[in-house]
Amino acid sequence: MRKKFMMVLALLSAVTIVEVAMGMIWSRDESMATFLKVSFIGLTLFKAGYIVMIFMHLGDEKKSFKMIILLPYFILIGYLIFICLVEALYVGGVRPGLENYFGY
Amino acid sequence: MMMWFFLISDAFTFSGLLTAYGFMRHKYEDIWPTAGDVFTHFPFYDGHIELAYVAFMTFVLIASSVTMVLAVEAGHRMNKKSVQFWMILTIIGGAIFVGSQAWEWYHFIHGTKHGAYLLEDGVTVMRHKIDPHTHVIEEGTFLVPVNRNGELTEESGFREVIGNEAVAMKATATHIHGANLRHNEYGIPLFADFFFFITGFHGFHVFSGVCINFIIFLMVVEGKFEKTGHYEMVEKSGLYWHFVDLVWVFVFTFFYLL
Numbered sequence: 001m002r003k004k005f006m007m008v009l010a011l012l013s014a015v016t017i018v019e020v021a022m023g024m025i026w027s028r029d030e031s032m033a034t035f036l037k038v039s040f041i042g043l044t045l046f047k048a049g050y051i052v053m054i055f056m057h058l059g060d061e062k063k064s065f066k067m068i069i070l071l072p073y074f075i076l077i078g079y080l081i082f083i084c085l086v087e088a089l090y091v092g093g094v095r096p097g098l099e100n101y102f103g104y
Numbered sequence: 105m106m107m108w109f110f111l112i113s114d115a116f117t118f119s120g121l122l123t124a125y126g127f128m129r130h131k132y133e134d135i136w137p138t139a140g141d142v143f144t145h146f147p148f149y150d151g152h153i154e155l156a157y158v159a160f161m162t163f164v165l166i167a168s169s170v171t172m173v174l175a176v177e178a179g180h181r182m183n184k185k186s187v188q189f190w191m192i193l194t195i196i197g198g199a200i201f202v203g204s205q206a207w208e209w210y211h212f213i214h215g216t217k218h219g220a221y222l223l224e225d226g227v228t229v230m231r232h233k234i235d236p237h238t239h240v241i242e243e244g245t246f247l248v249p250v251n252r253n254g255e256l257t258e259e260s261g262f263r264e265v266i267g268n269e270a271v272a273m274k275a276t277a278t279h280i281h282g283a284n285l286r287h288n289e290y291g292i293p294l295f296a297d298f299f300f301f302i303t304g305f306h307g308f309h310v311f312s313g314v315c316i317n318f319i320i321f322l323m324v325v326e327g328k329f330e331k332t333g334h335y336e337m338v339e340k341s342g343l344y345w346h347f348v349d350l351v352w353v354f355v356f357t358f359f360y361l362l
Contacts, residue, residue, distance in 0.1 A: 005173050055349075084126050091131045
């Protein structure tokens with residue numbers, strides 16, 4: 001039991017170190033931007049999954065309970081992110097016209 | 105189970121904040137400061153290492169999550185001494201995190217030696233041009249965001265200002281250091297606003313988590329759980345603590361890395 005938690009700690013730390021290293025090397029490189037963004041989000045979800053499933057013991061619960069917790073969250077967050085990205089790109093495009101309204 | 109429902113609701117709150125952050129960050133993508141340039145400090149070290157301290161904070165929080173899990177496991181085995189031991193470590197880890205966050209705030213508010221210039225309109229900030237790899241400032245060269253007049257232009261990002269134009273702009277500007285709710289040395293004030301709000305809100309959760317853990321720790325020491333026959337309270341506060349760690353993982357990614 002204990003060993004499993006230590007392994008997960010090592011795994012999470014290793015992933016964090018990799019993320020920081022990637023950030024340090026490639027964050028200013030334009031060509032790597034998309035790869036960096038996607039991989040950061042992917043690695044973070046990976047870390048989050050391990051924390052929820054193993055540390056919070058959601059992995060040990062019944063399937064119906066797992067679904068109650070995870071499903072609404074992911075559906076709503078997915079939708080939120082979709083709105084965010086679409087609207088931000090739109091606003092970014094028409095931004096100069098909005099500056100007079102918001103002072104920025 | 106109620107704890108899980110509370111955690112979902114809190115998770116929505118944080119997600120809303122992070123989505124708002126993402127929205128603003130992409131709206132102002134061209135002039136948003138790079139976190140790697142801003143957070144380069146480590147206590148007791150006089151140089152610049154990108155994001156090192158934040159990585160340390162992440163490690164401390166994840167480690168304290170592990171010690172919490174071990175406390176819960178010890179509770180399952182009804183081993184009082186073990187629970188006490190692991191909980192103390194968790195509390196210390198949390199306290200280190202809150203202290204570190206406070207230090208980061210202090211450094212962020214205090215700003216750098218060279219500072220920046222707040223131009224006449226009270227809104228635009230003219231910063232020094234800094235080499236992103238060595239963090240050395242290029243004397244006499246400054247960066248000003250374009251698109252300040254509301255015109256629809258093709259350009260975005262910063263333009264360099266040197267020589268006489270720089271001197272003229274500096275003359276009417278106020279020299280500022282650091283970031284607070286009124287101005288931001290590192291660039292657009294929204295960055296500072298979001299930094300304070302999101303990390304502050306998260307830090308508040310960590311602090312309350314430390315307090316809750318401490319109270320549960322006292323209850324363990326008192327022997328309350330030996331009497332009732334189960335350590336479920338430890339498990340509940342453990343869930344809250346893991347949630348705090350989880351949120352930090354996301355904040356760390358979206359704020360410092362992306």
